[in-house]
Amino acid sequence: MKYWLRQLLVAIVCGTVLLAVLSLYLRPSFLMNMANQVWGCF
Numbered sequence: 001m002k003y004w005l006r007q008l009l010v011a012i013v014c015g016t017v018l019l020a021v022l023s024l025y026l027r028p029s030f031l032m033n034m035a036n037q038v039w040g041c042f
Contacts, residue, residue, distance in 0.1 A: 024030045
């Protein structure tokens with residue numbers, strides 16, 4: 001039972017993190033800032 005609960009908790013946390021990261025890509029200002037930071041390294 002504990003193994004199943006742990007797997008469920010890991011899946012929920014991973015899903016939440018994934019949705020949070022994907023929601024950032026819906027903001028054009030975030031994309032521009034990220035692109036400028038990446039190109040600033042070169």
